Amino acid sequence: MKVFQLQDDWSIDNLTLTERPQPKPGPGQLLLQMKAASMNYRDILVPQRGYGALTGTLPLIPVSDGVGEVITIGEGVRRVVVGDHVCPLMIQSWISGPPTMERLSSTLGGPLDGVMAEYMVLNEQGVVKIPDHLSNEEAATLPCAALTAWSAIVTDGQVSAGDNVLVQGTGGVSLFALQFAKLHGAHVIVTSSSDEKQQRAINLGADKGINYLSTPEWGKEVKHMTGANGVDLIIEVGGQKTLPQSLRAIRAGGTIYLIGVLSGLNMDVSLGQVVTRKVRLQGISVGNRDGMEAMMRAISQHSMKPVIDRTFAFEELREAPNYLARSGHFGKVCINY
Ligand SMILES: NC(=O)c1ccc[n+]([C@@H]2O[C@H](COP(=O)([O-])OP(=O)(O)OC[C@H]3O[C@@H](n4cnc5c(N)ncnc54)[C@H](OP(=O)(O)O)[C@@H]3O)[C@@H](O)[C@H]2O)c1
Incomplete structure (x- = not known):
């Protein structure tokens, strides 16, 4: 599968489009075919190792926020079915309750591999279904901002x-x-x-x-x-x-x-x-899955639409952080796969 990764040095110039083997879901896990992503200011900082040790190690697949379609589920998965469109939680292990350093360090796009891959395997606990009225791009704006x-x-x-x-x-x-x-x-x-x-x-x-x-x-x-x-x-x-x-x-x-x-x-x-x-x-540090699910209900109830400024193609990832850094945008900057 195609992935972008920071190969062997911390710099946006070192973002490389390359191949990795497609992962397979184990028990309690699901395989997502990724459809869209969105950029956060954090995605400018991570390639420069802006969060120090919390940024993780190389090689690293960047970007925390995205949406994928569930295409295979592992044994025992109950929270989703094949065909669901879901957002990975930005902070994978923060389900409920207050933050702890252990929970806060389970962040996609550094230290954990992020969403700039054609496929991702995640624990079924680490995803939330998207509201029906949203496109993949719109839903991809939700996990962090x-x-x-x-x-x-x-x-x-x-x-x-x-x-x-x-x-x-x-x-x-x-x-x-x-x-x-x-x-x-x-x-x-x-x-x-x-x-x-x-x-x-x-x-x-x-x-x-x-x-x-x-x-x-x-x-x-x-x-x-x-x-x-x-x-x-x-x-x-x-x-x-x-x-x-x-x-x-x-x-x-x-x-x-x-x-x-x-x-x-x-x-x-x-x-x-x-x-x-x-x-x-x-x-404030993003939020937990309980908050994300409550937010999804409110967005559905009010048919609320996120504001998207511009969408880049998957292959244009290197251009998106520079666009964001210029602060000309209004709302979110997305990536389509
Ligand atoms: N704590 C957390 O959990 C968390 C989560 C998400 C983001 N963040 C942080 O929150 C900040 C905003 O994130 P974002 O994703 O919304 O960024 P963003 O989409 O890049 O938005 C930045 C906007 O902030 C405004 N801005 C820039 N410099 C400013 C200044 N000196 N004074 C006032 N406004 C200024 C500009 O708006 P105008 O063009 O209208 O002036 C700019 O377009 C970043 O520092 C990010 O790292 C933190």
Whole structure:
């Protein structure tokens, strides 16, 4: 079967299209014929060994998110049947309950082989059926970006009607967070570097937008938009350069979900703003299978469609990370097999 793998050096230039023997499912396992994948910011970092030892060893098949059709099942498999279309869980061993380091290190696309292969063998516990109304490409966007947004907005954040939510940027995680927050009746403010993307987010349901380049002190603007209170919940994907503004924009007692570090990892924080206003800074790490199944039910119930910016062919994998890194996209970047 055809696979892309990082051969013998950590670099995107070292992504090689090659052949591996087709795997066979054992008891409790299934064989998937992969149909589509989607890219995450993580897939830019992994080829550069961006997660250190957690990235795994070479050779490595990259990319965590995809969809496949079940074509063979091993003895004793009960959760799926031949013909089902399923998403592999990004974190294969995190089924339920809280995260542990052991669970968190079972991630596809590093350290475990990822989805850039024609066929994959997985444990039946490590997959979730996709909603009927979604195409393979649309469903391939769900395991990382959508579940991360669901964990922050719903599982942990418990957003409800009338809450004020702020999402940063118009990438994969933030547009899913916008869609889930609107499903739960929240008022949503989106920040973006582009007026055009801001308008597209408003067309998708956002209530207000702020251009964070022309309004660098956007925290103040958010206070103004929310009657001086600030928002209840922030989807923080910027990190170093955006957190100071988020600390101005959050209401007393509100929660900032620390999800990404697109503008840098290290910073000085004014801790007084956190302590005296009882602000919660909460890390998010994707989510577990229980969360993924709850999210799939909500997506089906509301016939929700993920936003896809562009699709590359399987053979064009090397171009996709560069496209993502340029930040011109709105929503998700996919790969068709
Ligand atoms: N913790 C987790 O479990 C988890 C899961 C998934 C992703 N992540 C992380 O979350 C981040 C976003 O992931 P993604 O897949 O949504 O990325 P993405 O699709 O590449 O989206 C990035 C978008 O964020 C906006 N952005 C970029 N730099 C920014 C800045 N300095 N300030 C504010 N917004 C900025 C841009 O939107 P505009 O073009 O509109 O400005 C850009 O298009 C990444 O750091 C990723 O590693 C973490």
